[in-house]
Every structure is written in C-alpha cells, then in structure tokens.
Amino acid sequence: MDHPSDRADGAGARLSRQLLVIVDPVARRADGESVRIAKDVLCAGATAKICLPEGPTEFAKALARRGARRPVVIGDDRALLRAVSLLHRERELSGAVLSMVPVGGAVSLAHSLGIPAGTVAAARAALDGTERRLDLLVDDSDGVVLGNLRIPPVAETAGETPGERDAARPWLRTCRSLVRTLDPRPSRGAPADAGVPARLRIEADGVTLVDLDQPLTGVSVGPATGTGLARVEVRHASADGRAAPVCTQARTVTVSGADFRYRADTVTIGGPVRRRTWTVRVGAWGLALP
Structure with a gap:
C-alpha cells in the first residue's frame, strides 16, 4: 500500500491554472531579476494574480483571499514556512496545493523537499508539476515543522553554539579569554560553563x-520517508565525543526538562520551553513537484 507522502491525490490530475502568486518582499529585495523571470514564466502559462505584500500581515491577507486560486510563493524557506503555517492555523492546509519558486539566500529547505533550484525549472514545476502529499510535524502550540528539528544544548541561543559564535567572530573569543584572565569568577546569572550539555527527557x-x-549534546527529529513516522536521533555527551547516538522512529516525540530552545527548518527558533510534544501528521499538506 502506498504511503500518502508518495502519491498525489487523483494521480495525474491537472493542477489548476488559476494562480495567486505571492512575491515575498525579501525575495524582491534579494534578487529582483529572478522574481521578474518567475513572474514572466507563471503569467505565460496560467492566469495569475500577482500580490506584492510588504510584510507578514499583508502576506496573510493575500493568502486568505485566494479564493479558488492556487497559491504560488516566490521567496525563501521562511516564506514557504509562513504559508504552510497560516494555512494550518486556518485548518485549510488539507485542501490546498502549494507551489514555490525559491528566491533568496535561505532555500535549502525548499530544495530538500524536491523543489528545483533553477528559477525557470521551479516556475515550470509550479505550472505543470504533480501534487505530492507530504508529512508534517505539528507541536502542542500549533507550530509546524516541514523538514528537520534540532535541539541544541541549553546554553545555545538563536540556534548558535558559543563555539560557532567564536569561530565567526575571533575577536569575541579573544575578549572572553581576557575577561576570564582578569576575573575567573563566572558571570552572575549565566552558567559557569556555557558549553555544558543539556539534561532533557526524550x-x-x-x-x-x-x-x-544522562547529559546530551543534541537531539534531531526529521521525517522517516515513506513510513509516516519521525526519525529521532539523540546524541549523548561523552569524554571522547564518540558515544553512539540513540536512534528510533515514532509518531510522537516529547522533550521535557530544563528550559531549552529548538531550531525548526533551519530558519525559526522556538523556546525557551520546558516541555514540547511534536506529532507526525501523515500527508498533511500538498506541494507541486516535478
């Protein structure tokens, strides 16, 4: 029996040629030429209404007023996630088929989902592609994850470890070293060791x-393709860093313990929270793919 993620509803059915093309403002600023090419291809192949929202509020209003038009997002991963999140919260995700033309700096999520990298190829997939039903991770605060979820150590903020911050900014490492030399006492209100592993229940x-x-160095959750389950990987802290990760598959994943943050789809940071549960929704949303 086919998994819902591996087939289109009404296989071979032609997608609607009535389009609502929402051009994210970040895409317009980042690469106006690619936006122009995408609009030209879409308008040449379908009846398209072009919307140019100036921010998230106008983006939401345009999507809500789509009527019978099929939404096409021109933008980056954050724009795609915004569209899916809005439709999910309005409980209209199951009846919509989204298309996307990736434009902008952060588009790795779009490519991992199977959306073509080239502007023309992505626009043609939006016109002539096939609906694929994809799984979704939904948390207990109604947030959604399209791809992968990562929980770093408690001390990490904004999805960036102290080591990553120092590597990007060598002057910061030098300043910290100087401060420790002058005053070895830990800063008040901060952990003595900013790199301490997390202590969480998974x-x-x-x-x-x-x-x-059991101290951890990280947790990752992502789709286990074709199973309707999530893949869970838990990495233990060890002196030599060679401890084998614990891996499993599950329909629901709950993390609890001390305050923690999490990074979803590489573009959003959640938390801090003390408990969060993610549940797999099988075939919850439709995406037009080649």
Missing part, C-alpha cells in the same frame, strides 16, 4: 529514550 511514543540523568 520520549518517543511514550517510551523514555533518555532521562534527565
């Missing part, structure tokens, strides 16, 4: 994989 379908007494 549960998969109600079964505890790791408890609070």
Whole structure:
C-alpha cells in the first residue's frame, strides 16, 4: 500500500491554472531579476494574480483571499514556512496545493523537499508539476515543522553554539579569554560553563529514550520517508565525543526538562520551553513537484 507522502491525490490530475502568486518582499529585495523571470514564466502559462505584500500581515491577507486560486510563493524557506503555517492555523492546509519558486539566500529547505533550484525549472514545476502529499510535524502550540528539528544544548541561543559564535567572530573569543584572565569568577546569572550539555527527557511514543540523568549534546527529529513516522536521533555527551547516538522512529516525540530552545527548518527558533510534544501528521499538506 502506498504511503500518502508518495502519491498525489487523483494521480495525474491537472493542477489548476488559476494562480495567486505571492512575491515575498525579501525575495524582491534579494534578487529582483529572478522574481521578474518567475513572474514572466507563471503569467505565460496560467492566469495569475500577482500580490506584492510588504510584510507578514499583508502576506496573510493575500493568502486568505485566494479564493479558488492556487497559491504560488516566490521567496525563501521562511516564506514557504509562513504559508504552510497560516494555512494550518486556518485548518485549510488539507485542501490546498502549494507551489514555490525559491528566491533568496535561505532555500535549502525548499530544495530538500524536491523543489528545483533553477528559477525557470521551479516556475515550470509550479505550472505543470504533480501534487505530492507530504508529512508534517505539528507541536502542542500549533507550530509546524516541514523538514528537520534540532535541539541544541541549553546554553545555545538563536540556534548558535558559543563555539560557532567564536569561530565567526575571533575577536569575541579573544575578549572572553581576557575577561576570564582578569576575573575567573563566572558571570552572575549565566552558567559557569556555557558549553555544558543539556539534561532533557526524550520520549518517543511514550517510551523514555533518555532521562534527565544522562547529559546530551543534541537531539534531531526529521521525517522517516515513506513510513509516516519521525526519525529521532539523540546524541549523548561523552569524554571522547564518540558515544553512539540513540536512534528510533515514532509518531510522537516529547522533550521535557530544563528550559531549552529548538531550531525548526533551519530558519525559526522556538523556546525557551520546558516541555514540547511534536506529532507526525501523515500527508498533511500538498506541494507541486516535478
């Protein structure tokens, strides 16, 4: 039996040629030429209404007023995630088929979902592609994850470890070293060791994989293609860094313990929270792909 993620509803059915093309403002600023090419291809192959929202509020209004038009987003990963999130919160995601033309700097999520990298190829897929039903991770605050979820150590903020910050800014490492030399006492209100592992409880379908007494260096959750489940990987802290990760698959994943942040789809940062549950929704949304 086919998994819903691997087939289109009404296989071979032609997608609507009535389009609502929403051009994200970030895309217009980042690469106006690619936006122009995408609009030309879409308008040449379908009846398209072009919307140029100036921000998230206008973006939401344009999507809500789409009527019978099929939405096409020209933008980056954040714009795609915004469109899916809005449709999910309006409980209209199951009846919509989204298309996307990736334009901008952060488009790795779009490519991982199968959307072509080239502007013309992506626009043609939006016109002539086939609907694919994809799984979705939904959390208990109604947030959505299209691809992967990563939980770094507690001390990380904005999805960036202290080591990553220092590598990008060598002067910061030098300043920190100087401060430690002058005053070795830890800063008040901050952990003495900013790189300490997290202590979290990880549960998969109600079964505890790791408890609070086992320090972790990271947790990742992503789609297990074709199964309707999420792939869960938990990495333990160890002196030599060689501890084998704990891996499993589950329909629901719950993380609890000390305050933690998480990065979803490489573009959004959630938290801090003390407990969050993610549940797989099988075939929850449709995307036009080649």
